[in-house]
Amino acid sequence: MKAAGKLSGFPEFLPAERHVELAVLDHLRRVFELHGFANIETRAVEPLETLLRKGEIDKEVYAVRRLHADESETAQLALHFDLTVPFARYVVENAGHLQFPFRRYQIQKVWRGERPQAGRFREFTQADIDIVGDGSLPFHFDVEVARVMAEALAGLPIPGLSMTLQVSNRKVLEGFYLGLGIAEPTAVMQVIDKLDKLPADAIAELLAEQGLSDEQAQACLALAEIRTTDTSFVERVRALGVEHPMLEEGLAELESVIAGCATVEGVTVTADLRIARGLDYYTGTVFETRVAEHPQLGSICSGGRYDQLASDGKRTYPGVGLSIGVSRLLSTLTTSGVTATRPVPSAVLVAVNDEESRAQSDAVAQRLRARGIACEVAPAAQKFGKQIRFAERRGIPFVWFVTEDGDQVKDIRSGDQVTADPDVWTPPETDLRPQVTQKETPA
Amino acid sequence: MKAAGKLSGFPEFLPAERHVELAVLDHLRRVFELHGFANIETRAVEPLETLLRKGEIDKEVYAVRRLHADESETAQLALHFDLTVPFARYVVENAGHLQFPFRRYQIQKVWRGERPQAGRFREFTQADIDIVGDGSLPFHFDVEVARVMAEALAGLPIPGLSMTLQVSNRKVLEGFYLGLGIAEPTAVMQVIDKLDKLPADAIAELLAEQGLSDEQAQACLALAEIRTTDTSFVERVRALGVEHPMLEEGLAELESVIAGCATVEGVTVTADLRIARGLDYYTGTVFETRVAEHPQLGSICSGGRYDQLASDGKRTYPGVGLSIGVSRLLSTLTTSGVTATRPVPSAVLVAVNDEESRAQSDAVAQRLRARGIACEVAPAAQKFGKQIRFAERRGIPFVWFVTEDGDQVKDIRSGDQVTADPDVWTPPETDLRPQVTQKETPA
Structure with a gap:
């Protein structure tokens, strides 16, 4: 369309x-x-007559009618104002x-x-x-x-x-x-x-x-x-x-x-x-x-x-x-x-090592969600730099890496990266959900 | 009306x-x-044409038009389906x-x-x-x-x-x-x-x-x-x-x-x-x-x-x-x-001793609200029995009494009444908000 x-x-x-x-x-x-x-x-x-009874408003009312109304449909309806x-x-x-x-x-x-x-x-x-x-x-x-x-x-x-x-x-x-x-x-x-x-x-x-x-x-x-x-x-x-x-x-x-x-x-x-x-x-x-x-x-x-x-x-x-x-x-x-600090609910992007191991990343995401942490899994197993930039463009503050010897989570704003357990790690309260913020002082 | x-x-x-x-x-x-x-x-x-382009739905569409539309308002609108x-x-x-x-x-x-x-x-x-x-x-x-x-x-x-x-x-x-x-x-x-x-x-x-x-x-x-x-x-x-x-x-x-x-x-x-x-x-x-x-x-x-x-x-x-x-x-x-366990958010009805002291009951209610407990103040300083029945009719589980020597809160289901401090007392988790419940087993 x-x-x-x-x-x-x-x-x-x-x-x-x-x-x-x-x-x-x-x-x-x-x-x-x-x-x-x-x-x-x-x-x-x-019903239109209910709305018009309040007077003065008739010019502002939107009437509503089935496009192919039957003859029998005489009740005139309008959207409430x-x-x-x-x-x-x-x-x-x-x-x-x-x-x-x-x-x-x-x-x-x-x-x-x-x-x-x-x-x-x-x-x-x-x-x-x-x-x-x-x-x-x-x-x-x-x-x-x-x-x-x-x-x-x-x-x-x-x-x-x-x-x-x-x-x-x-x-x-x-x-x-x-x-x-x-x-x-x-x-x-x-x-x-x-x-x-x-x-x-x-x-x-x-x-x-x-x-x-x-x-x-x-x-x-x-x-x-x-x-x-x-x-x-x-x-x-x-x-x-x-x-x-x-x-x-x-x-x-x-x-x-x-x-x-x-x-x-x-x-x-x-x-x-x-x-x-x-x-x-x-x-x-x-x-x-x-x-x-x-x-x-x-x-x-x-x-x-x-x-x-x-x-x-x-x-x-x-x-x-x-x-x-x-x-x-x-x-x-x-x-x-x-505006909001980010346009998406996700606090974490779980990176994907390769398409074959996507299920592992999905499982980590599900464990984070079980503790109320909104997250999404990277859409494609690109190079990590690209996955990080994907998170950056949406304002997602954390990227999670699934590795053999213990997962890592990176705060992509500071670059700080720490070892983390998806059943334990929690983002700071202010990162958990998007916050209302003011981008610049109006003139 | x-x-x-x-x-x-x-x-x-x-x-x-x-x-x-x-x-x-x-x-x-x-x-x-x-x-x-x-x-x-x-x-x-x-726009109506956007909706009709999807076909098969035209009989079901509600067209919308200002009751006194100007000649110039040619754009035909309809409610989304x-x-x-x-x-x-x-x-x-x-x-x-x-x-x-x-x-x-x-x-x-x-x-x-x-x-x-x-x-x-x-x-x-x-x-x-x-x-x-x-x-x-x-x-x-x-x-x-x-x-x-x-x-x-x-x-x-x-x-x-x-x-x-x-x-x-x-x-x-x-x-x-x-x-x-x-x-x-x-x-x-x-x-x-x-x-x-x-x-x-x-x-x-x-x-x-x-x-x-x-x-x-x-x-x-x-x-x-x-x-x-x-x-x-x-x-x-x-x-x-x-x-x-x-x-x-x-x-x-x-x-x-x-x-x-x-x-x-x-x-x-x-x-x-x-x-x-x-x-x-x-x-x-x-x-x-x-x-x-x-x-x-x-x-x-x-x-x-x-x-x-x-x-x-x-x-x-x-x-x-x-x-x-x-x-x-x-x-x-x-x-x-x-249905819901009650039709109102209020967990507590704060009783009123007399209209002159309504402000005291209001103040108690405000202290409960400050800790996330929904409550309302009795609409009239009737006899306490009537105030309790008012709570009962709405399914409000607790009635709060403001007294000189320490407030009291009554669970009107059990009749249990205890001394309580509005800055400390909390209802059981299941009473805090209305819960979804099933009144009777369907046939």
Whole structure:
């Protein structure tokens, strides 16, 4: 088959970068499972109408259809564009078999027909955690998911990322707007959500179009400017002199999250009242995450509380969760020089003396593998210099020589060669598996 | 959102069964990496024409298109139906960055619009290994992939599977047919490939339709009956009195594979000359794998040698590999009662005395996690009996009580309760993580 050429928006990694991705996914899995999250996967497709019901996304959906579908196949399917909608469907479908509060993590590809650009792909991997309750879900889970995700982000095996988890609360914003006498707080929130993309005076104009007075608009912008790494944001909001019961409730909730994250290390957690999240299904806590070194990526981890994550008409399932844009995060690899120390798992290349004795080399390899040491046997019984160069080209650090009077293993970086027993010898821990490393400092 | 209902052919697991799937995938990954196979993933979509070039599959392909595609988006895309076609494209596309022989494993979902039936899905997971050379690939890699896959299958963490890896060689069949004076050996091979589904006399009729004499047809059927667990098949073929250079070459190759697998344990390896593999791109060794307890599944692991896995017109890349039908294998879980000891990762539930002291319980949980013990904190400060029942319903074996004068941990199965320090106490190894188990013996 001939090469088909790359497809824009559908990135593929070479083995070394894929190793970094696997290291990231393994780390996330470990943290999520330590916190009691069970893994699930959902099918890649959903009925189109399920996806479109979430609105605003229809232009981005990939429809799926058998090339020679029968007349009878009327169900229109499409690829899922996130993991939240399928999860909500899964919860309702399997509610009788799940124990609530149900905590799950899910790491899968999703597809969106977006215009490809920096960090935006048409196929990409998301890693989600959510906790969902049956009927109700105590607020302390908002604090917990924030802490779990902060721990997960802080421990990512990628050097050179300074991350800030920005927390806000829709009740603070909505309560504040209601306290200002604004009739349609949701519309205002959607305008404020654009503060990232538009300057403050353009936002003020949009707010005026919503019928806000100059004073109201200035108060909204003043609220959006509040950003603290501790709970002092509460006083700063109060200083704006607006009062509303919903505002009070939101401030107490946001204070709990920020106070609950005080012990988090490695990630900065801030209360940031500019964060509104445009989507209308969030009902309280909302999260976004910025990487200081890569502002162009936007948020690499977002989420929040939905009082109605899912419903079957009779029962309602509130949830709170966060989603990491793994592919977006990994899109930085290409410029940062972060890669693996070698593109193959093998720590050892077992040399072959001649094709007749290949079985002996195979046997040595098998004994090393029995003790967890990844290795491969040389593809051809060439001169040893050529076999060593074969290992060198793949970054395999050790070459093993099978000899009559005791085997030898050579560290081809230092040239050190020692007598070794395949049932005893072990490479240094850092050579056992490929490690994530940074080739050069980015400019 | 309301429940959308299940889609036939798109299976989804509950968390306990998903744990079994993860255990299977972890095991496969470990074996493949120990043998030096690097992981890659390819995008889910390929240009439709790339997929259709492989022929015979067009009815099964799922076409993919943005719901509101621009006029300009003429490239027709479809979901991949296997991992071989995308891998071949990847090899050609990235040849300059890969070291040959390139050994990779790939574990991903694939999609086919087949009619759903036992073990046949529209979305399913495959786990592939392949070794691909640049220009040439020594035959000993055929032996190696057979051994790696046999080791992978033998170690699967699923009880109650008796597997037979059936090996054949297209050169044996084609050489034999040519030696018989048959003009179109490929057509005969495709008929013989149906021996699974049709009785011998129906096959004989089909062979007659191909213009074979009764004697030729009987010789073909006699060859197909040869099946040995050692290399004695060579003599039995020779006893049929047919001679051809290609037959000799094939017998020598197949003998190498069977002899090379003599040390394999846990999986039966047989030379089985009924195995032909219908697809026309195989050129030598071919593999299929049956599970004695589940004959209706057909082959759960198939593959072989392609002398032209990929080509860019100038360079040719021969390959040899095998593909496990993971979903097909796991479809047996529903009837075999194989599941996980619990549906959650948590080994410990940390009880909460009252909501005011939740932070203390959180701190204990964090100390346990720091030593790799998965745990969760009780969702509500209910009576301890209720908290214990909460753990019981999820199969969490231990409940931790935070008290003024030293913490206590209770094994809720035995009722044993001991004083414990969260920086020291460790659950038994078998309780640390969920284990794969069999609930009841299948009928």
